[in-house]
Amino acid sequence: MSPSSLYSHHVLCSSIPLSKNVQSFFSAFCTEENIEQSISYLDQEQLESSRREMIGLQERDRQLQCKNRNLHQLLKNEKDEVQKLQNIIASRATQYNHDMKRKEREYNKLKERLHQLVMNKKDRKIAMDVLNYVGRADGKRGSWRTGKTEARNEDEMYKILLNDYEYRQKQILMENAELKKVLQQMKKEMISLLSPQKQKPRERADDSTTVLSDVEDDAGEVSRESVWDLSCAAVREQLTNSIRTQWRILKSHVEKLDNQVSKVHLDGFNEDDVISRQDHEQETEKLELEIQQCKEMIKTQQQLLQQQLTTASDDDTTSLLRDCYLLEEKERLKEEWSLFKEQKKNFERERRSFTEAAIRLGLERKAFEEERASWLKQQFLNMTTFDPQNSENVKLFSAFSGTDSDRDTLTVHSRPRQRQPHSVCRRSPVSTSKLTKSLPTSPASDFGQTRSCASEHSSSNALNITHEEAKPNQVGRECLSQSRSLVPRPGSQEGCYNGCPLTCTNSHVEEDNLL
Amino acid sequence: MNFSEVFKLSGLLSKFSPDGKYLASCVQYRLAVREVSTLQILQLYTCLDQIQHIEWSADSLFILCAMYKRGLVQVWSLEQPDWHCKIDEGSAGLVASCWSPDGRHILNTTEFHLRITVWSLCTKSVSYIKYPKACQQGITFTRDGRYMALAERRDCKDYISVFVCSDWQLLRHFEADTQDLVGIEWAPNGCVLAVWDTCLEYKILLYSLDGRLLASYCAYEWSLGVKSVAWSPSSQFLAVGSYDGKVRILNHVTWKMITELAHPTTINNPKIIVYKEAEKNPKLGLGALPFAAPRAAARSLSTTETKYEVASMPVSLQTLKPVTDRANPRIGVGTMAFSPDNYFLATRNDNIPNAVWIWDVQKLRLFVVLEQLAPVRTFQWDPQQTRLAIGTGGGHVYLWSPAGCMSVQVPVEGELAQTGQLWAHWACLILGPHWPPTDPQARAAQGPQWLSDPVSLQVISTCSPCAGI
Numbered sequence: 001m002s003p004s005s006l007y008s009h010h011v012l013c014s015s016i017p018l019s020k021n022v023q024s025f026f027s028a029f030c031t032e033e034n035i036e037q038s039i040s041y042l043d044q045e046q047l048e049s050s051r052r053e054m055i056g057l058q059e060r061d062r063q064l065q066c067k068n069r070n071l072h073q074l075l076k077n078e079k080d081e082v083q084k085l086q087n088i089i090a091s092r093a094t095q096y097n098h099d100m101k102r103k104e105r106e107y108n109k110l111k112e113r114l115h116q117l118v119m120n121k122k123d124r125k126i127a128m129d130v131l132n133y134v135g136r137a138d139g140k141r142g143s144w145r146t147g148k149t150e151a152r153n154e155d156e157m158y159k160i161l162l163n164d165y166e167y168r169q170k171q172i173l174m175e176n177a178e179l180k181k182v183l184q185q186m187k188k189e190m191i192s193l194l195s196p197q198k199q200k201p202r203e204r205a206d207d208s209t210t211v212l213s214d215v216e217d218d219a220g221e222v223s224r225e226s227v228w229d230l231s232c233a234a235v236r237e238q239l240t241n242s243i244r245t246q247w248r249i250l251k252s253h254v255e256k257l258d259n260q261v262s263k264v265h266l267d268g269f270n271e272d273d274v275i276s277r278q279d280h281e282q283e284t285e286k287l288e289l290e291i292q293q294c295k296e297m298i299k300t301q302q303q304l305l306q307q308q309l310t311t312a313s314d315d316d317t318t319s320l321l322r323d324c325y326l327l328e329e330k331e332r333l334k335e336e337w338s339l340f341k342e343q344k345k346n347f348e349r350e351r352r353s354f355t356e357a358a359i360r361l362g363l364e365r366k367a368f369e370e371e372r373a374s375w376l377k378q379q380f381l382n383m384t385t386f387d388p389q390n391s392e393n394v395k396l397f398s399a400f401s402g403t404d405s406d407r408d409t410l411t412v413h414s415r416p417r418q419r420q421p422h423s424v425c426r427r428s429p430v431s432t433s434k435l436t437k438s439l440p441t442s443p444a445s446d447f448g449q450t451r452s453c454a455s456e457h458s459s460s461n462a463l464n465i466t467h468e469e470a471k472p473n474q475v476g477r478e479c480l481s482q483s484r485s486l487v488p489r490p491g492s493q494e495g496c497y498n499g500c501p502l503t504c505t506n507s508h509v510e511e512d513n514l515l
Numbered sequence: 516m517n518f519s520e521v522f523k524l525s526g527l528l529s530k531f532s533p534d535g536k537y538l539a540s541c542v543q544y545r546l547a548v549r550e551v552s553t554l555q556i557l558q559l560y561t562c563l564d565q566i567q568h569i570e571w572s573a574d575s576l577f578i579l580c581a582m583y584k585r586g587l588v589q590v591w592s593l594e595q596p597d598w599h600c601k602i603d604e605g606s607a608g609l610v611a612s613c614w615s616p617d618g619r620h621i622l623n624t625t626e627f628h629l630r631i632t633v634w635s636l637c638t639k640s641v642s643y644i645k646y647p648k649a650c651q652q653g654i655t656f657t658r659d660g661r662y663m664a665l666a667e668r669r670d671c672k673d674y675i676s677v678f679v680c681s682d683w684q685l686l687r688h689f690e691a692d693t694q695d696l697v698g699i700e701w702a703p704n705g706c707v708l709a710v711w712d713t714c715l716e717y718k719i720l721l722y723s724l725d726g727r728l729l730a731s732y733c734a735y736e737w738s739l740g741v742k743s744v745a746w747s748p749s750s751q752f753l754a755v756g757s758y759d760g761k762v763r764i765l766n767h768v769t770w771k772m773i774t775e776l777a778h779p780t781t782i783n784n785p786k787i788i789v790y791k792e793a794e795k796n797p798k799l800g801l802g803a804l805p806f807a808a809p810r811a812a813a814r815s816l817s818t819t820e821t822k823y824e825v826a827s828m829p830v831s832l833q834t835l836k837p838v839t840d841r842a843n844p845r846i847g848v849g850t851m852a853f854s855p856d857n858y859f860l861a862t863r864n865d866n867i868p869n870a871v872w873i874w875d876v877q878k879l880r881l882f883v884v885l886e887q888l889a890p891v892r893t894f895q896w897d898p899q900q901t902r903l904a905i906g907t908g909g910g911h912v913y914l915w916s917p918a919g920c921m922s923v924q925v926p927v928e929g930e931l932a933q934t935g936q937l938w939a940h941w942a943c944l945i946l947g948p949h950w951p952p953t954d955p956q957a958r959a960a961q962g963p964q965w966l967s968d969p970v971s972l973q974v975i976s977t978c979s980p981c982a983g984i
Contacts, residue, residue, distance in 0.1 A: 088738055091839055095715055095739070098842040099695075106649070110627045117606055130600040134592075134636045136619055145682055153679045153686055160661075161724050164706040172768070 183243055190246040194253065532575040537593070539578055541566045546580055548593065560591045563601075568611075572618035573660070577636075579621060581612040588612050588621060590636070602634050616660025616680055631665070633683055642683045648673065652698035657705035662686065662724070664708050666696050675699065675710065675722065687726040693718060697741075704750040707767070711741045711755075719744070719755055721770055730770030734763055739844075745851040745860075747876065756848025760864050764879065774879045778848065778864035778872060782884060783829040789884045790920050791830075792913070795820040821888065821911060821922045832886055835866045854896045854903070861903055863891055871905055873915065885915060 529540040537557070538549045544565050548558040564582040571578055579590045586609040590600035608626025615622060621634045628649040633642035647653055648666040655664050660680055667674040673696040677687040695713040702709065707729065712718035717740030721729040732755070734740075739758035746753055752773075753765045762776040782789060796819070837844040846866040853860050859882065860874040868890035875882040889907040896903055905913040914921045 085737075087839060091739070091844070092715060092737070094840060095842050099713075099715075106627065110629075113608075113627060127605075128600070128602045128634050128641075130590075130636065131598050133638065134598075134619065136617070136637045145684055149682060150684060153682075153684055156661075157686060157724055161706055164704055168768070 180239070183239055187239070187243050187246055190243075190250055194246070194249055530569055530571055532571045533573055534575040537575065539569055539571065541569055541580070546578065546591065548578070558591075558593065558596055560589075560596075562589050563587055570612070570614055572614050573616055574618045577614075577618060579612060579614060581609060583609050585609075586626075588623060588634075590621070600636065604632070607632075613654070615663070616656050620680075620683075622654070644676070644678075648696060650697050652700060655699050655701050655708075656680070657701045658703050659705055662701075662705065664699050664701060666691070666699050666710075668696070675708070675726075677708075677724070677726070687724075689722070689726040691722075692720055692728065692731070698744065700744060700746060702746050702750040702753075702767075703748055707750070709744055709746065709753055711744055714739045714741060714758060716740060717757065719753070719765070721753075732763075732765060732770060732772070734772070735759070739847065742847040742849050742865075743851050745853055747853045747857050747860075748855055749857050751857070752853075752876070754851050754853070754860060754862075756851050756862060758844070758847035760847055760866065762848050762851065762860070762862055762874075776860075776862070776874055776879070776881070778862070778867060780834050780867060781829055781831045782881075784881070785828050787881050787884060789826040789828075789830045789886065790823040790915075791826045791886045792821050792888045792922060793824045794888075795822050820924055823885075823920050823922055826886075830884070832867050832870050832884070835868055837866055850894070852894065852896055854901050855898050856901055858901060859896075859903075861894055861896070863894070869907075871903070871915075873903070883915070883920075885913065885920060887913065 529538065531538050531551070536551055538551050538554070540547050540549065544562045546560040546562060546566065546569065547556050548560075549556050560578075560580075562580050562582065564585045564587060566580045567583045568581040569578055570581075576594060577590050577592055579588055581588050586604040586607065588602040588604075588609065590602070592598040602621060602623065604623055604625055607629065609623055610626050610628065611624040613622050614620070615633070619636045621636070623632045623634065624630075624647060625632065628647050629645075631644040631647050631654075633644065635641070644665060644667075646667045646669050648668040650666060653666040656662070663678045663680055665676045665678065667676055673691040673693050675687075675689055675691050676685055678684065679686050691710050693710060693712040694716050697711055697713050699708060699710045701707070706724050708722045708724070710720040710722060712720075717733050717735055717738075719732045719741060721731070723729050734755075734757065741755055741757050743756040744753065745756075751767050753767070753770075755763045755765065757763065760778045762778075763772045764774050764776065765771065766773045835845060837846045845868070847864070848862050849865045850863040851860065852862075853876070858876055860876055862872045862874065864870070864872065869887045871885045871887075871891050871894055872881060873883040873885070874880065885905065887905065887907050892906050892908050894903055894905040901916055903915045905915065907913070912923050914923065
């Protein structure tokens, strides 16, 4: 649409009273060219606003008219009521009149009758004509009316009244007692309901303190109330007051819960803290099932246990079952004992063999010593006759054995220097193996080795054998014997053993020192 | 239900003996004593004049027949038919006559209530009580028969005298704080006396046996007040029915109102059962036919079988617009009765005349409403079971129990049916041409009308029982 056409359109329409919609439609087309038109529109806006005002005022007018009508109605009602009251008064008045009239009539009759009576003196005798008098209903004789009977009547009357009062009082007391019981029970239940709140210190601080204080008070109250169970006003007041306070606390608690629930609904579900009701319910159901199952299991186990304990079993089974809980341990203990005994036996055996071996060794050593002595003698004799040959022999030894020859020389002179071989012994484990070949020819040289071996072996043996400290002597002997016999033993140091009968006693002493 | 044959009566003068063995009925001046089981006449006595009132003594040995016109009272013995006794009041006239609880004294109220004469059958002594009040219920005996309370009026003030029945000694005499006493009644436990004032003044006073005022109750002022009063059998409650159509129940501990029972015209509570009497086979416009004589129409109405229907909520009941400018308007709770087991209270609101309201006393709320086609004339509880019999004056008697309700048609002969009104009386259905005596004095003197021993209803059913059972 061209603006000109628009303009013409506007001009045409300006004469028509504009509605809001139309105006909004036109305002959308407010351009520079349409300023004049928009101004006219503004005027129309004012018109609109004034129209709106008018409508508002009309509304108010309507409301006020309504109110007016209501007031009129009220007034009418009041008037009706007044009318009704007047009617009532009127009906009362008629009733009054009616009664009055009746009384008047009666009065008149009375008057007439009296009049007649007065007139008619010779009247038929007012009498009772009876064939014979009948006995009393209760069979007793009639009694005279005396002061006594009056007193008796009074007494009876009061008795009747008293009985009635006592009966009613009993009823009321019973009712009271029942109600008191109910109230006390209620109070206890309320306290128990509210006390788990003690965990939350912040908001519920007030509640918990009040609950606590009430609990304390009530603990004392209970004992008191049981003593004063009759209707003592103070006790009654205390009971009612405590119930009121508990109820107030409970109410406030419930209100808080309601608020919380409503807040949750308003804020939407915070899924971290809150789970949906269904889930919650499902969970609780599951848990309940579990609890049920566990309970059943416990029950069955208990039953079985009971059966076990209570059933009268025969002797075999009782003897079997005696101390049945410790059976495993007992078995284990037995096993260990048997093992221990075995070991003990073994050790006994070994000890015996050792002792035998030691004895043998001793004997052998003796023999050996004797042999050695004889050999030495021979040697000595040989040496003194053929010197260069012996010295060569000696050198041969030393060349043959290497480092050992040093030792040999050392051992030859071992007597004056008996202490030194200690240190030599310690350094010599490596060389001992070499000496195995040279065993038969140089028994003296092996002294140090044997000692060293002995010392080592003794120390190792000392480690193995725990309880017997006399063993080192035997060990020494053993070593010596072993060296003689060359029995292969687990320890690789056996080869070094060379018996040295001469020095056995010394070795003894030294071994002792070593150990 | 079994129905016996119809036998003639006059003036609704038929009473069962308190032990339930005999039925005394009188026609004109003849008194017939029948055996209840066979209805055979055992004794027949003849009195000197037309009998207006008969009453059995409490031990069922004597019957008194009062003839008010002549001022005579004749007493007959059942054991000795030859024995006779005649009491002549002479010029004093006779307005009411009743037995004392021990069955050996007769209290005659002379005309204009000038005095009450106590005649003894055992001794020659005669006692006079002066200035008895002429009101609806001026004499009341305690249930155990020890004491009698009498309302008196002297110098425009009301007094109450308590007498010991054994020797007629005056025990207490005190002024009643009423403007114009209308009725007195002992509580069943014999320790409290309820005294209520004229309907122009709402006032209920409660006096102890020894004459102390225990409490006074007033619900409102100016409007018409108390119309009827009933004690509950346990003496726990005192129901006060008033002209505003409400029953107020007072409790015996504080003598304060514990609840108000209202009788609304529209019932909308689904918990309440409303039984409406409806015709089984509604006549198709028979009454509109020109040849149907009014007699026949009436007969057809009486022989129509009816049944009870359970009405659906909301139920609106027929109401009468009372004529407000007349005295003793037909509004308010005029009849009330507690069931003997203290569970129910039956009431009738006079401006809803067709309905009987049954209230549950335990819960103090409305239980059942029975709406009849005709205005309810009388209702009475069974002394042994929880059953209520309702009579409307038509050809039916209605029975209600917590199990349900029943409408029983009484097979009646033509003439009687027209004029007769049914009066429900436990253990027997009596058809009589007259309504219960309106003379308040006579009614006061009647005393309990139910039997101690419930003889079964002696009427054979020819109709089928109805809805509800």
